[in-house]
Amino acid sequence: MDIAGSVWSFAAVVALLTITPGLDTALILRTSVLAGRRPAWGVTLGIQLGTLIWGVLTAAGLSALLAASQLAYDVLRWAGAAYLVWMGLRMLLAARGGEHAPEQLQQEVRFGTGLRRGLLTNLLNPKVGAFYVAMLPHFIPDDAPHALMGLLLAGVHVAEGLVWSALLIGFAALMGGFLRSPAVRRFLDRLAGVVIVGFGVRLAVSHD
Secondary structure, three states: OOHHHHHHHHHHHHHHHHHOOOHHHHHHHHHHHHHOHHHHHHHHHHHHHHHHHHHHHHHHOOHHHHHHOHHHHHHHHHHHHHHHHHHHHHHHHHHHOOOOOHHHHHHHOOHHHHHHHHHHHHHOOHHHHHHHHHHHHHHOOOOOOHHHHHHHHHHHHHHHHHHHHHHHHHHHHHOHHHHOOHHHHHHHHHHHHHHHHHHHHHHHHOOO
16 A cells, blocks of 8 residues: 555544544533633644644654553553543533532633643543554555654544534534523533543543
8 A cells, every 4th residue: 555545544544533422522512612612722732732642652653662561551541531530520510510610610711721631631541542553553554654654644633633623613603602501501511521421431441
């Protein structure tokens, strides 16, 4: 397979992963509805920065160490699970309490808060690194420079993630009047909280 064929094949695989509803989708939609476009883009850029970092680590061969070390994998897995459960429970408590406290809303609307949240969510998920370790080598031709090809493929993944996130944020803005009603915001907080806690628990009990 040549370089162009590898890029298109990888793009097709990660496109399916990108549009499949999951943790990233729930986090972006929830942030967009609660806090608006700016912090939602913070979450988006944090997630994609994490994806690019995983791609760089894989291209450099460093994430293979994570795949080879069960202890390192477990430490990262438990840290990620704890972070997701903590974040999800905060959302559930906010929904249960009704309106968000002013200081919480002030933090929610910050670009930096979204960026940090998206980045940590991605970097503390060892399954993202495991995906790159397992998949990336299959899409790198033998005669291609591995580091540059790895960065190119990670860039493709990031580009698709940005496009999908833009659609999600645009949808939330289009439906803003309805989605930002107190009842709907509480429902979305509950839904996002349950999804994120669920991902955290699943990560904690996963052994692969």
